[in-house]
Amino acid sequence: MSRVSPLSQATLSLSRARHGLAPWARIAGLAVCALLTLGPVVWTVSTSLRTPAEAFDLPPRLIPSNPSTEAYRGVFDQIDVWLLALNSTLVTGLVAVGQMITAGLAGYAFARLEFRFKKPLFGLVLATMMVPLQVTIVPVFLVLKSMSLTDTLLGLIIPAFPTAFGTFLMRQYFLGMPKDLGEAAMLDGAGPWRTFRSVYAPLAAPGLAIVGVLAFNYHWNEFFRPLILETSGQNYTLPLGLVSLQGNLGTGSISVVLAGVVLSMIPAVAVFVVGQRPLREGITSVGVNR
Template identity: 70%
Template structure:
């Protein structure tokens, strides 16, 4: 990868990088004609294609194996493209586990966490950005500091608390502890600080109460920030495994990842296409988020690194 030398220094117009490339598009075809094949570009693309194949291959195999008849699912050579789709496994997975209940549990838990995080982060972020109270700086540092503590370290006391509250083995045990969000609060504070403060003054002159100003003026303007909080919460908690493994006991409270892992355990190496059908179904919502909000998700995930 290091031998992908860019054009020689004398070739000043063709520096790497999109802008230069795009700006010079008029003479690009001419250059291409002079040099029939750009070997450095071809070599780089070849490496990238192999990397992309290794990244997407396992997912394609999962999809096409889930669409093979269960009896064929172990047969080699493997299939990477679902050329003769067969949906037997999808019917089977609903018989093997209560797929509908798993989806419902996951949707409830994830949805309520996402909404709860959006509301609480918007309120707290707004207070940290605009409202006046004693100890603001110290409290904000404390909120940020909680981001450093991994859930695995606090899980034992959280488990005890949930038991003490009489919530063990309920969906609320998964939802309530996940609602306060340090990262979401941080993100929303930054977002509100980017909005003009004059709006609040104008609204206050018109007699709006502080809550009214938040709800009718700032919250609507902060929707893009809220979308990031919501999408991140969805992506994280839809896929979450560790907390559900500990905080739920009976199968009726399992979420999708937990249900699928236990399905794999029960099936052994039997008809793997049935398990994979479940895996594919569980990926659909994440895939929709990926297609619709990839940019939001990317920005949100990397936002933490910028501070």
């Protein structure tokens, strides 16, 4: 009958301890990450429900003693929330749809079509990701001014249609699809456009959903471009309109400012929750195909 050496016993015990500790360590790590991520959000919502006098209580309390929605009424009294939300919805919705279209077409072209200077052009597209927005805003402003599109919502929408990241993402997505599908469609007489529209585009729906959700969340919170391109209050987006609430900081009404922040977060959170499933499926399918 074989005997287990003390060294083997120690190694086995250590391995069992690691396996027993690993799940708890992961849970603890995820809990810390969740606390760091959701902590500021919870604190923002909590402070928005406080009265101005209670907002600066020491020591601070997470749960307000007398929750009130007066701060939210103050937001609607001071700014036209519905107009700002409508402008933001039009801009971000159209930009998201436009980026889904341009990223899908460009990604398919770089992945499945053959043409001259294909690799240098794709490298040029990727190079634009390294150019800060602040560098291109002046030429974009001059072009829009020559087209009489400054201080219009179209001036925010049209320049945002091209997306280098979306093109790269969709190219990788199309590269992960079998070539046999496109070749079979071409043998049946389908051209490149018909092959894309009838074969590849439906299969790329999860990838396009990723582009759309990311574009919506980014442009919903965008502040710099609207600040430069928009001058009339009727064309302000929600993040730009919320700046007018900063005057409440001088009077101690920080609850009104944070109530506006909470209102601006609701659509972005709703889109993320609705698009979470296709987003997860798209990322998973890209990893499996690659």
